[in-house]
Amino acid sequence: MLPFRISARHGRLLIIVGLLLGLAACRQAAGGVPLxxxxxxxxxxxxxxxxxxxxxxxxxxxxxxxxLADAAGAAIEGAAVIVRGDMSHAGMAPVExxxxxxxxxxxxxxxxxxxxxxxIVTVTxxxxxxxxxxxxFNYTVTAR
Amino acid sequence: xxPLREITASGxxxxxxxxxxxxxxxxxxxxxxxxxxxxxxxxxxxxLLVALLLVYDGFTGSPIxxxxxxxxxxxxxxxGFIMLALLFFGNLFxxxxxxxxxxxxxxxxxxxxxxxxxxxxxxxxxVAVFVAFLFTYEWLDLWAxxxxxxxxxxxxxxxxxxxxxxxxxxxxxxxxxPLGTFNFAVSTLSPxxxxxxxxxxxxxxxxxxxxxxxxxxxxxxxxxxxPVMRSNLDCIxxxxxxxxxxxxxxxxxxxxxxSELVDNAWPRRxxxxxxxxxFAFAGPGNAFGMVPPYYDLQLWLANTLGTNNEFLxxxxxxxxxxxxxxxxxxxGAAAISRALSGREEPLRVSFSRYAPAFMPxxxxxxxxxYGFHFATGALTIIPAFQTFLTDHGLNWLGAPNWxxxxxxxxxxxxxxxxxxxxxxxxxxxxxxxxxxxxDFGSPPAAMxxxxxxxxxxxxxxxxxxxLFNLPMEMxxxxxxxx
Numbered sequence: 356m357l358p359f360r361i362s363a364r365h366g367r368l369l370i371i372v373g374l375l376l377g378l379a380a381c382r383q384a385a386g387g388v389p390l391x392x393x394x395x396x397x398x399x400x401x402x403x404x405x406x407x408x409x410x411x412x413x414x415x416x417x418x419x420x421x422x423l424a425d426a427a428g429a430a431i432e433g434a435a436v437i438v439r440g441d442m443s444h445a446g447m448a449p450v451e452x453x454x455x456x457x458x459x460x461x462x463x464x465x466x467x468x469x470x471x472x473x474x475i476v477t478v479t480x481x482x483x484x485x486x487x488x489x490x491x492f493n494y495t496v497t498a499r
Numbered sequence: 500x501x502p503l504r505e506i507t508a509s510g511x512x513x514x515x516x517x518x519x520x521x522x523x524x525x526x527x528x529x530x531x532x533x534x535x536x537x538x539x540x541x542x543x544x545x546x547l548l549v550a551l552l553l554v555y556d557g558f559t560g561s562p563i564x565x566x567x568x569x570x571x572x573x574x575x576x577x578x579g580f581i582m583l584a585l586l587f588f589g590n591l592f593x594x595x596x597x598x599x600x601x602x603x604x605x606x607x608x609x610x611x612x613x614x615x616x617x618x619x620x621x622x623x624x625x626v627a628v629f630v631a632f633l634f635t636y637e638w639l640d641l642w643a644x645x646x647x648x649x650x651x652x653x654x655x656x657x658x659x660x661x662x663x664x665x666x667x668x669x670x671x672x673x674x675x676x677p678l679g680t681f682n683f684a685v686s687t688l689s690p691x692x693x694x695x696x697x698x699x700x701x702x703x704x705x706x707x708x709x710x711x712x713x714x715x716x717x718x719x720x721x722x723x724x725x726p727v728m729r730s731n732l733d734c735i736x737x738x739x740x741x742x743x744x745x746x747x748x749x750x751x752x753x754x755x756x757x758s759e760l761v762d763n764a765w766p767r768r769x770x771x772x773x774x775x776x777x778f779a780f781a782g783p784g785n786a787f788g789m790v791p792p793y794y795d796l797q798l799w800l801a802n803t804l805g806t807n808n809e810f811l812x813x814x815x816x817x818x819x820x821x822x823x824x825x826x827x828x829x830x831g832a833a834a835i836s837r838a839l840s841g842r843e844e845p846l847r848v849s850f851s852r853y854a855p856a857f858m859p860x861x862x863x864x865x866x867x868x869y870g871f872h873f874a875t876g877a878l879t880i881i882p883a884f885q886t887f888l889t890d891h892g893l894n895w896l897g898a899p900n901w902x903x904x905x906x907x908x909x910x911x912x913x914x915x916x917x918x919x920x921x922x923x924x925x926x927x928x929x930x931x932x933x934x935x936x937x938d939f940g941s942p943p944a945a946m947x948x949x950x951x952x953x954x955x956x957x958x959x960x961x962x963x964x965x966l967f968n969l970p971m972e973m974x975x976x977x978x979x980x981x
Contacts, residue, residue, distance in 0.1 A: 441563050441564070441565045441566065442564075442565060442973050443564055443640070443642070443643040443973060444564060444565070444574070444642050444643065444973035445564040445565050445567070445570035445571040445573075445574045445575050445642060445876065445879070446565065446571060446574065446575035446872050446873075446875060446876020446877075446879050446904075447565055447875070447876060447879070447904070447973070448565075448876075448879060448901060448902055448903070448904035448905075449565060449901050451901065470970070470971060470972070470973070471791075471970065471971075471972040471973075472971075472972045472973035473643070473973060475563050477563070491563070497791075497972070498791065498970050498972065499791065
C-alpha cells in the first residue's frame with residue numbers, strides 16, 4: 356500500500372509518462388543499436404579526407420578518402436563503407452555514395468554536393484567482423 | 500461581463516457591410532463539425548498528439564535535421580500547410596492550435612485573470628516578438644536542431660498556459676504569439692471571416708454571449724465582437740462566438756479576398772500599420788538570410804566593426820532590415836504621399852492608409868519562400884517518419900527511401916515564385932488604387948498620394964525577385980571563428 360493517494364486521473368497520467376519513458380528507452384539508432392548503449396567501435400579509427408576544417412569546400416564534385424584502422428593502427432580491409440551527406444536544413448534530400456575498397460584500409464567514394472550550405476557528412480563502415488562504425492563530420496560548402 | 504467599450508473591434512460601423520457570401524458554418528459536414536461544442540478540440544487533439552510526437556523525436560531522435568520529424572515537420576510542413584490553409588480557407592492553425600488546449604485549465608486557475616495592461620494592448624509587443632522570433636531562428640539556427648525545435652514547441656505551450664492563467668483576453672494569442680501574428684497578417688487575405696447573419700438580432704441581444712461567453716461556452720478569447728468585426732486581424736477562428744451565440748446568428752462567410760483591405764477595416768494606428776510593414780519587409784528579409792550576399796554583408800560588418808560576435812552582427816542586421824528600414828521607408832513614403840496629395844492630415848493617417856496595400860505583395864513573397872521549402876521537401880517527412888518507426892522496431896512502412904523529396908519538378912519552382920511575386924505586386928497596385936479612389940475621389944490626387952508607395956512596392960518586389968534568382972545557401976555558422 357502506498358503511503359500517499361494517487362487519483363485516477365493522476366494515475367493515468369503517470370502511466371502515460373511511464374510508457375513514453377519506456378518508449379524512449381527502447382529507441383534504437385538507425386543501425387539497430389539501442390541508443391545510449393556502449394560504443395563497441397571506440398577503438399576503431401575512421402578518418403575522412405578532405406578533412407572538416409575552417410575552410411569551406413567548393414561546390415564541385417569530389418572524391419572522399421576514408422581510412423579505417425584498428426586500435427593497433429593496422430589497416431582494416433574488406434569493410435562496407437557508405438558516405439551520406441545531409442544538409443543542416445530539414446527538407447533536403449541527402450546525397451549517398453558507396454565507397455570502393457582501394458586497399459590498405461583506404462576507401463574512396465565519388466560524391467557531388469547538390470547545393471551550397473552547411474552539410475553533415477556521415478560515414479558508416481560495416482567492419483568485416485560485423486561491427487558498425489559511424490561518424491559524422493560538419494562541412495560548409497560554398498559556391499564561390 | 501466585459502463592458503462593450505473594452506471590446507477591441509476592427510471597425511465601429513457596419514456602413515460598408517457587404518451582403519453575405521456563403522456561410523461555411525452551414526456547409527454540410529464541415530459546418531456541423533465547426534459548430535459542435537467539441538469541434539475545436541476535435542481538431543486540436545490530433546495536433547496535440549503531433550506536437551508531443553515532435554517533442555519526443557526532437558529530444559530522442561537523430562540530431563541530423565533532415566532525419567528528424569521535429570525539424571522536418573516544423574520547418575518544412577508547418578510553414579507550407581499554414582500558407583495553403585490561410586490562402587484557401589482561413590486561420591486554420593490558430594483554430595486547431597494545440598498550445599491553447601490548456602486554456603480552460605488556465606482560466607479555471609486564474610478565475611478569468613487580470614486585464615492585460617492597457618499600455619500593452621497594441622501591436623508593438625507583437626512586432627517585437629515577431630522580429631525576435633525571426634532573429635532567434637537565424638541566431639540559434641533553429642532549423643538545424645531537432646532539440647531546439649522541441650524546446651520551441653515546449654516554450655509555446657508554457658507561454659500560452661502561463662499568460663492564459665494570469666490574464667484575460669488571451670494575450671498570448673492576441674499580442675505575443677509570433678505564429679499568431681503571422682497568421683493574422685496573412686488571414687487578412689483569406690477568403691472567409693466571422694460576421695453575423697442579422698445585425699438586428701445582435702442589436703436586441705442583451706447577453707452578448709459571443710464575446711462574454713455563456714454558462715457552457717467561453718466567449719471570444721481575443722474579445723472581438725462579432726457584429727462589428729470587419730477584419731480577420733486578431734481572430735483565431737476558435738468559433739467560440741458561434742458556439743456561444745444563443746441565436747445561432749454568427750456566420751463564417753466567404754468574401755472577396757480584397758474586401759477588408761479596401762474597406763478601411765483596420766484601425767488607423769501606428770502599431771497596426773507598422774506591423775504590416777514589418778511583415779512585408781520581413782518576407783524578403785527572411786529569404787535574404789539564405790543567399791550569398793547575406794554572408795558577404797555579415798563578413799563586411801564583421802570586418803568593419805572588428806567583431807565576430809554573431810549575436811551582435813545578426814541583431815544589427817535584423818534591427819536595420821526588419822525595424823529601421825520599414826520605419827524609415829514607411830515614414831518617408833507617408834510624408835511624401837501627404838505632401839503630394841496636398842492633404843493636411845496627421846502623419847499617422849498617411850502612414851496607415853496604404854498599409855493594407857502591402858499585404859498582397861507581402862503574402863506573395865512569404866508564400867514563394869515557404870512554398871519553395873515545401874515544394875522541394877514535402878516528401879522528406881516520409882523517410883523521416885519511417886526512421887522514427889524503425890528506430891522503435893516498427894517496420895510497417897518498410898525501409899526509408901531517402902530520395903523522396905520534391906512534389907514539383909525543380910524547373911517549375913522559380914517560374915512559380917516569379918509568378919507569385921508579380922501577382923502579389925499587381926494585387927498591391929490594385930488594392931492601393933482602390934484605397935486611393937476611396938479616400939481621394941479624384942484619380943490624379945489618388946495617383947499622387949500612391950506614388951511613393953508604388954516605389955516601395957517596386958523595391959520590395961524587385962528585392963524578392965533578385966533573391967529568388969540567386970543560388971541558395973543553407974548555412975548556419977556565418978563567420979570563420981565566429
